[in-house]
Amino acid sequence: MSMFVRKGRDVVIRRMIAEDIEEVREVGQIAWSDLAMHDVGRRFKYPKRSEKIIAAYLWKDPQGCFVAEEKGKIVGSAVCHVCGKVGWTGPLEVLPSYQDHGIGKRLLNACEARIIERGCAVIGLETLSHLPKNLHFYLSSGYRPDKTVLIMEKVLGHVDENVEQVREMTLASLDAGLEKVSRLSQQVHHQLDHSLDAEAILRKDLGHVYLLEDGDRTLGCALLHTYQRGEESAYSSVKAVLIDPAAPDPAAVLDRLLAKCEIGSLEEGKEKTITRFAVGDPQLYQRLLSRTYLLKGANLRLIKKGEYNERSRWSITSWAG
Ligand SMILES: CC(C)(COP(=O)(O)OP(=O)(O)OC[C@H]1O[C@@H](n2cnc3c(N)ncnc32)[C@H](O)[C@@H]1OP(=O)(O)O)[C@@H](O)C(=O)NCCC(=O)NCCS
Numbered sequence: 001m002s003m004f005v006r007k008g009r010d011v012v013i014r015r016m017i018a019e020d021i022e023e024v025r026e027v028g029q030i031a032w033s034d035l036a037m038h039d040v041g042r043r044f045k046y047p048k049r050s051e052k053i054i055a056a057y058l059w060k061d062p063q064g065c066f067v068a069e070e071k072g073k074i075v076g077s078a079v080c081h082v083c084g085k086v087g088w089t090g091p092l093e094v095l096p097s098y099q100d101h102g103i104g105k106r107l108l109n110a111c112e113a114r115i116i117e118r119g120c121a122v123i124g125l126e127t128l129s130h131l132p133k134n135l136h137f138y139l140s141s142g143y144r145p146d147k148t149v150l151i152m153e154k155v156l157g158h159v160d161e162n163v164e165q166v167r168e169m170t171l172a173s174l175d176a177g178l179e180k181v182s183r184l185s186q187q188v189h190h191q192l193d194h195s196l197d198a199e200a201i202l203r204k205d206l207g208h209v210y211l212l213e214d215g216d217r218t219l220g221c222a223l224l225h226t227y228q229r230g231e232e233s234a235y236s237s238v239k240a241v242l243i244d245p246a247a248p249d250p251a252a253v254l255d256r257l258l259a260k261c262e263i264g265s266l267e268e269g270k271e272k273t274i275t276r277f278a279v280g281d282p283q284l285y286q287r288l289l290s291r292t293y294l295l296k297g298a299n300l301r302l303i304k305k306g307e308y309n310e311r312s313r314w315s316i317t318s319w320a321g
Contacts, residue, residue, distance in 0.1 A: 008101035084193030087115030
């Protein structure tokens with residue numbers, strides 16, 4: 001018998017269940033802390049991902065969340081998301097001592113199989129653009145670079161803007177509200193649907209969904225997360241702003257929805273808000289700069305199947321968990 005026993009040989013990939021959440025949080029913390037140490041060369045303990053968001057992933061698609069397990073110990077995890085016919089993977093993490101043994105690829109394959117099973121026309125993801133390992137990992141898995149994703153952050157301060165037309169979606173008006181989020185998503189991209197993400201925000205208490213209405217026309221919506229890595233976090237996150245490309249002044253719709261997100265974040269005691277979006281057009285970047293958002297970093301969007309170009313140049317969307 002060979003003296004060499006391949007690490008990870010006994011690892012099985014299985015569906016995640018609620019009882020795994022605590023271990024999944026630890027795996028994420030260890031994997032990202034290790035990456036930060038190698039990347040910036042100093043010890044840094046990453047905060048654990050919020051229990052709430054992992055529970056929300058499981059609620060959105062219990063068959064789209066996976067763990068890698070060896071003899072009862074969780075050594076990796078991955079989640080996929082299906083927004084209409086657009087499917088993407090993230091977060092995906094493997095314990096450092098188990099990396100480079102094919103476990104990451106097996107988790108990615110499980111996510112892709114689920115995305116395909118759900119009939120997606122677009123398959124993609126976003127990753128750190130400067131890490132050779134991550135780039136190799138996805139390029140060798142058939143992904144091609146698509147767009148740069150900008151990560152921008154704003155230190156919150158008093159907001160003095162008219163947000164009268166913006167109203168908050170509530171559980172009491174859920175069905176009508178979700179129908180509007182669905183319609184706006186499709187106006188941004190015919191295969192996109194963020195209504196399940198909006199529903200998760202309301203049902204799982206992750207933050208707020210705002211709609212900007214003009215009479216009986218909905219011009220835009222914003223999905224805001226305020227839980228952000230543990231309820232004690234000083235950050236909120238603008239997950240999406242979807243704007244009707246035919247709105248008379250789409251940039252003003254963006255401004256008002258962002259203003260409402262900033263007010264909502266301040267009301268929950270947040271000090272900063274963060275957002276990420278794929279740049280097809282520098283005007284969106286310039287608009288955020290004018291709102292005193294600052295560029296903090298960039299990721300890369302990669303696509304394995306299909307094409308993805310949004311109709312609305314003022315919308316904010318990201319494929320990051
Ligand atoms: C990215 C991650 C999930 C990959 O998991 P993994 O189990 O190591 O992945 P695999 O073993 O399947 O594949 C790793 C590949 O990278 C290669 N690799 C390792 N170090 C490398 C480096 N410095 N440069 C280039 N390629 C590298 C390996 O050789 C392997 O490629 P191969 O299959 O062609 O031989 C894992 O590194 C991780 O958890 N990272 C921290 C969190 C993270 O970045 N997640 C992804 C966010 S989108």
